[in-house]
Amino acid sequence: MSGREDIEQLLVQLPHQEEIRPEGGEVSFGTAWEIRAFALAVAAHQNGQYDWPDFQHALSTAIRTWEDAGTKEPWRYYDRWLEALESLLASTGTLDPSEVDDRAHVVLTTPRDASHHRARLEPVAVDAARV
Amino acid sequence: MTTTESPLPVPAVALRSEEEIAARVKALEAIMIEKGIMTTEAVDRLAGIYENEVGPHLGAKVIAKAWTDPEFRERLLADGTAACEELGIGGMQGEDMTAVENTDTVHNVITCTLCSCYPWPVLGLPPNWYKAPAYRSRIVREPRKVLREDFGLDIPESVEIRVWDSSAELRYFVLPRRPEGTEDLPEDQLAELVTRDSMIGVGRPLHPGAA
Secondary structure, three states: OOHHHHHHHHHOOOOOHHHHHOOOOOOOOOOHHHHHHHHHHHHHHOOOOOOOOHHHHHHHHHHHHHHHOOOOOOOOOHHHHHHHHHHHHHHHOOHHHHHHHHHHHHHHHOOOOOOOOOOOOOOOOOEOOOO | OOOOOOOOOOOOOOOHHHHHHHHHHHHHHHHHHHHHOOOHHHHHHHHHHHHOOOOHHHHHHHHHHHHHHHHHHHHHHHHHHEEEEEEEOOOOOOOEEEEEEEOOEEEEEOOOOOOOOOHHHHOOOOOOOOOOOOHHHHHOOOHHHHHHHHHHOOOOOEEEEEEEOOOOOOEEEEOOOOOOOOOOOHHHHHHHOHHHHHHHHOOOOOOOOOO
């Protein structure tokens, strides 16, 4: 069982601490997908898929590549994080990047809650008071 | 990887929209689980350590303001989305949000009977049990029993329980009752008493001193 302390040990080794801890101490995320991406990378490491320095290296490389490209896109740390995770798994032959492209396409083209688009304006169930 | 300049097999991509990147993370997770790279449980557990830091604290701000500002409370109950926007809260998965208010005689609880529609901007990520078929079906059939047995929340027989079904078009959250003995607390301290579960309706806010 790895707790928060174990994760903190991993995190302090990563570049751009100010992105991981924007409030200056506490690890913080802006969106749900960031937490998910974060958890995937840590879980794969803890399951023995790679050593943490390898992820650290992949992340540094992804950040440097982005910086060198001089793109005008807004900077998002967890975009680079996701790239690092994908490239690391691809480099070990565990993952085929086109596989992720295809699956992401399926996710995007499947209407979310396909059958659940109508607002339900009344309670779906009522358990009346009995006294 | 040992060299410092090893080429990366993933090409640089244009900035993805929030929706696209969220879909990509979801896709990657599904593939990683299928390949046995890690388990769902491990990812959920790791995400769970931090997920309380996205969302619920925003919802808690909304609730605390409603407790202290009667006019805001009126606006919140009339149009949840607009009231949240006043506090800069909104965005994906929160297009249409409605707050339902607990009173002396009514207790509200939210679910999504078909999937896991959830007001992310105010509550953060849905907990796993919220997405589980067991909760989604049982809370509708026997809400009083589920609240008591699964969540340890005993709703008096004198109180009616209403179950609200969130959909993609309309997502509910609960405005819980303000705990007793908090008359002198400022808004920021009240917010610390508001739990995620109290805004789903499966728990109560904390009492001062327990936060």
